[in-house]
Amino acid sequence: MAFKPDKPSIHGETPEGLGSRLAEAGHPRYRAGQIFEWLYPRRAESAEVMTNLPAPLRTWLSENYDFSATQVLGKKTASDVTQKLLQKLRDGSLIESVIIRAPMEGVGQDKSRRTICISTQVGCAYGCKFCASGLEGWRRNLSVGEIVSQLVQVCRIEDQADPTRAAEGLASFDNIVVMGMGEPLANYENLLAALRIVNAPWGFGFGARRITISTSGVVPKILELAEEPLGFRLAISLHGATNEVREKIMPVNRKYPLEELVPAAKAFARKHGRMLTLEFILIEDINDSLEQAKKLASIARELHAHVNLIPYNKVEGLPWVRPSISRQDRFAKELRALGVTATLRREKGHDIDAACGQLRLQKEKEQGPDSLPPAAA
Ligand code: SF4
Structure with missing residues (x-):
């Protein structure tokens, strides 16, 4: 729709x-x-x-022309300076963008490295069982202008903190991750058109190598992305190292099981000659066993991929639990012992409902169902 x-x-x-x-x-x-x-x-x-x-x-x-396809409706800042922006679209739909700041050595907080996480759809049809964005289904794709406008809004906010880059006409962020609400590769045409604008010298002039597209594993689109001349980075939300575990939490695995996903990821990496990232949300008693760590290590080695471990962030209404710190460490240690580079990301923004889609859900509940366009079937 x-x-x-x-x-x-x-x-x-x-x-x-x-x-x-x-x-x-x-x-x-x-x-x-x-x-x-x-x-x-x-x-x-x-x-x-x-x-x-x-x-x-x-x-x-x-x-x-419309100059504000998205408007910032609210901001929430976490103690670790992750900031979440709730943006409103012209039809009243809500989306989220997140600014993640990583301090750089020897400079103040305002000069930190900034990664912007953007959304590509209102809601999501992929229904991953741990995700707030999938809870209420898919409503619609974002347009090209809405995707770009999210970044312009972030720039306007960041310019206030650090006017230097604005004065030089540069984007006020260092990396973009397309990992917010929605499955980016399910809105492929609009996403690619938007990223070409972001990359163009007449746009933000922002390097494709600093843009990571994250997918739940839409195999045909991964293969299509591999053929794109602009070399974006690719992250795969794996979250299960066997079909059995992955299917429990990611319905997409029934359509594109690991036997198809892993070769597609490999084809992408070969084409662009660059390291992939495997995202893995650790959920207690679902995917945090040593057996899963061993299987994950084998996939990561085959793909020469870096593994990003993300301890699960509690979503209201969902039954999953974040593993204890010792279980998280045990999992990461096993991967490293098997020769895999792995980062255990203590989730930034834990205190601002940072799991994707949570702030939007909260706001929608406050506003009531009548304030929103209907969900698509
Ligand atoms: S994790 Fe991503 S693909 Fe899965 S339901 Fe959430 S937004 Fe959709």
Whole structure:
């Protein structure tokens, strides 16, 4: 179900597309270049601020384009300075974006390395059993403009903390992970179009190598992504090292079992010559046994992949439990003993409902069901 706004988002445009529309409306095509200068390096919030454009063109832009396809509705900051943004779309749908700050040595907090986690869908159809985003089903895909607009909003917030990069016209973040609400590869066309804008010199000029796309394992799309000329990074949400365990918590495994997923991941890695990441949420008595660690080590070695262990973050209404610290450590130790590089990520933002989709669910409950568009079947 696609949402049709009354005006398209300016952040979904390319110089060619905007140039053609300008020409059709009787404005010079070259103005598109000036408009993009305002949009990304200068984060313009409206056409009115574009002072080097003639007034009739500014009026035309305001009448024909939406400058805020997403709007920040609220922020929640955790003690470890992970910040979660709730963003509202034009149809009232809510999505989440997360800013994760990792301090850099010798500089203050405002100069920390910033990773932005973005969403690609409203809700999710993939129904992973541990995930808040899948709880209420899929509503719709985000448009190209909505995906890009999320990042522009983050930039506007971060510019206040660190105006240096804004002054140089650079993006106010260091990495992007496409790991928020939704299965990114189920919204493939819009995601790729958005990331091309983020990467373009007339957009954010942001390197593809600093963008990680995370998938639950949509095999045909992994193979398609492998053929993309832009070399994005790939992370696979594995969460189970055997079909039996994976199927318990990830319905996608019935369609694309490990015998298909692992070769597809391997094909991607071979094509782009770069290390994959395997994400593995540790859930007590589901996937945190030493047997699972051994099987996971074997997959990681085959793929030359790094393993990111994430202790499960409690989601209200779901039965799963986070393993004790000693069980988490035991699992990580086993992987390392088997020659796998593994990071045990003590979940940032534990105190702000950081598991994907939780803040949105909470807000929707407060607003009541009538405030939202219906879920798709
Ligand atoms: S973990 Fe990702 S793919 Fe699975 S339900 Fe949640 S958002 Fe969807």
